[in-house]
Amino acid sequence: xxxxxxxxxxxxxxxxxxxxxxxxxxxxxxxxxxxxxxxxxxxxxxxxxxxxxxxxxxxxxxxxxxxxxxxxxxxxxxxxxxxxxxxxxxxxxxxxxxxxxxxxxxxxxxxxxxxxxxxxxxxxxxxxxxxxxxxxxxxxxxxxxxxxxxxxxxxxxxxxxxxxxxxxxxxxxxxxxxxxxxxxxxxxxxxxxxxxxxxxxxxxxxxxxxxxxxxxxxxxxxxxxxxxxxxxxxxxxxxxxxxxxxxxxx
Ligand code: PEP
Numbered sequence: 634x635x636x637x638x639x640x641x642x643x644x645x646x647x648x649x650x651x652x653x654x655x656x657x658x659x660x661x662x663x664x665x666x667x668x669x670x671x672x673x674x675x676x677x678x679x680x681x682x683x684x685x686x687x688x689x690x691x692x693x694x695x696x697x698x699x700x701x702x703x704x705x706x707x708x709x710x711x712x713x714x715x716x717x718x719x720x721x722x723x724x725x726x727x728x729x730x731x732x733x734x735x736x737x738x739x740x741x742x743x744x745x746x747x748x749x750x751x752x753x754x755x756x757x758x759x760x761x762x763x764x765x766x767x768x769x770x771x772x773x774x775x776x777x778x779x780x781x782x783x784x785x786x787x788x789x790x791x792x793x794x795x796x797x798x799x800x801x802x803x804x805x806x807x808x809x810x811x812x813x814x815x816x817x818x819x820x821x822x823x824x825x826x827x828x829x830x831x832x833x834x835x836x837x838x839x840x841x842x843x844x845x846x847x848x849x850x851x852x853x854x855x856x857x858x859x860x861x862x863x864x865x866x867x868x869x870x871x872x873x874x875x876x877x878x879x880x881x882x883x
Contacts, residue, residue, distance in 0.1 A: 640672040640856065641797060641840050641863035642880040643760060644870025645700060645728060650678050658686050658695075660873035665694035665880075672863060672883040676870065677728055680714055687723025698726035698760070701734055704747035706754065716748075716755035726758040728865075730786055732803045742785025750788050753795045760797040760865070761786050762844070763824075767804035775802075776823050783827050791831075793838035799865040800824060805845025807867060814858050817843055821860035849875055852882030 646654075658676065665674050677698040678686050687697040703713035716727055729752065730745035745761065752759035763782035765775045779800065787796070800820055805811050812820075821841050828836030843855050844865030855861060863883070869875040 638793075638838055638840055638862045640883040641842060642672050642674050642876070642883065643698070643726075643728075643797075643799075643842060643863065643865045644676040644876050645731070645844075645865055645867050646676065646678045646682075646871060647700070647733070647867060648679055649871055650682050652682070652685070654678070654682065655685060655689065657871070657873050658682075658689065661876055662690060662693045662695050664873060664877045668877060668880045668883075669694040672880050674876075674880055675726055676876075677726070680719075683719055683724055684722040691723070696725045697723060698728065698757075699724050700728050700731065702727050702729070702748055702751055704744070704751045706751070716751045716757055720755040720757055724757060726760055726797070727752045728760045728762065728799070730762045730782075732762060732764055732801060732806060736803075742782055745786040746788055749786065749796070750790070753788075753790060758795055758797060760799055760842070762799045762801050762865070764799075764801040764803050764806075764845070770802065770804065775820060779820060779824060780827060783824065787831070791828075791839065792835045793840070797840045797842060798824060798828070799842040799844050801844035801865060807846070809846050811846050811851060811855070814854060817855060817861060818858045821858065825860045847879060849878035849882070852879040856883050 674695045699719040702716040706717045729748040734740045749759035765778040840862040842863045842865045843861045847864045847866045848869045
């Protein structure tokens, strides 16, 4: 990790985890102490576990977040959950615009922007995900896609405290494939440029995470790339030993 921005290692558990998963989370809490000097740690379990994890994490070195929220604070939206509800449970951050939600639920940049604003309304940090598909990369459109998604998903009120951007090439998520470090560097430099142009000094401090098949064996190399300020980790965040090893790579 070469930049002055403090790294953030975020685990996205997706639709994995039962009450019995508390033991794994406790192992993360137990091992996080020495890593806190290097990086912030955040775990986003499924909504069903956010309250229990947050209660267990109180006073510890791993924060707890959620994976999605509704734009509204409350109302007639059966099955949905608001940012305020997650705050009430002790969450500090919410992922919005993950490519799986964009694909599975047809989420648009405009909706993601509303969700990010909802996260801020609740006083939490929004982790806004962007990234290109394989077809888009092959067509040379990676930077265009990132530019469009950033423009559409980010609000004018973005600050280094309320926003984290996660660059996640869709083709790298859950596949074991990763871009070259040169490719990661190019995209992160581009994102940093977009952020500083729009948000000036704040944009220089917004954390830009890389996500997509991060594991203990490649974390240090990826985290050393300029403008990579941490990772969004899916599969490897389910095991405390892997998640902690990734954080150790910062
Ligand atoms: C993700 O879901 O955000 C992700 C990066 O998954 P994985 O680490 O499993 O590729």
